Amino acid sequence: MASKEPLRITDPETLRAMAHPLRQRILVELNVREHARAADLARALGEPANSISFHLRVLARHHFIEEAPELARDKRDRVWRPVVEQFVIDRDIAGAERAIAPYTRWLRDMFLRDRDAPGEQENFHEGTASGAFLTRDEAERMTAEVTAVLEKWWDRTGAAKRADPDDPERTYYQVVFAVGPRDLATEPAQED
Incomplete structure (x- = not known):
């Protein structure tokens, strides 16, 4: 089972390894399945097995995953398991903003999605922005509560x-959950 302790990403090479969208999908799938072969992941993700194998080796080189030889059928069989469930990115790394760009694009799309468009009714979509007048202690306690719900x-x-x-x-x-002070008075006004 993967460690609940986040992997701290402190170098650009590891950041690039994690930032690739297919590698992120592989990490999610491996964390759910707990272990898998490249062929299993290829089937689940709809990608060629040779591409998945390449990305698995990159993830292993950067300590996101490892081989699980005890789960292999024979010496040629390669089974992979996640080492960590989460990672934390050192914000001083060059390119750190690229790692969060997919999340911010997705969040923007959630707020702007046309729920009446063809095909949009089959999945649930919701974007909510809210606020509260919190002390730092209250913000920390609220974050712990939300994190516990997400983990559950x-x-x-x-x-x-x-x-x-x-x-x-x-x-x-x-x-996506984010909490922090927001000073509306210092934000530039939007033109109509």
Whole structure:
């Protein structure tokens, strides 16, 4: 089982390894399945097995995953497992903003999505922005509560995904949570 302790990314090479969108998808799938072969991941992600194998080796070189030889059928069989569930990026690394760009694009799309467009009704979409007048202590306690809820749902839905990894009804939903002071008075006014 992967460590709950986040991997601290402190160098640009490891950041580039993690920032690739397919590698992020592989990490999510491996964390849910707990272990898999390249062929299993290729089938689940709809990608060629040779491409998945290449990306698995990159992830292993940067300590996101490792081989699990005790789960292999023979010496040629390569089974991979995650080493960590989460990572923290040192914000001083050149290019750190590229790692969060997919999240900010996705978040923007969630708020601007046309829910009446064809095909949009099949999945749930919601974007909410809220605020509260918090002390630092309250902000920290609220963050701990929200994090606990997110972890509970990750554990619950991960167990369901492991029980039936190919369930077509089970879709990966992204959740982004951020909390921090916002000074509306210093933000530039938007033109109409």
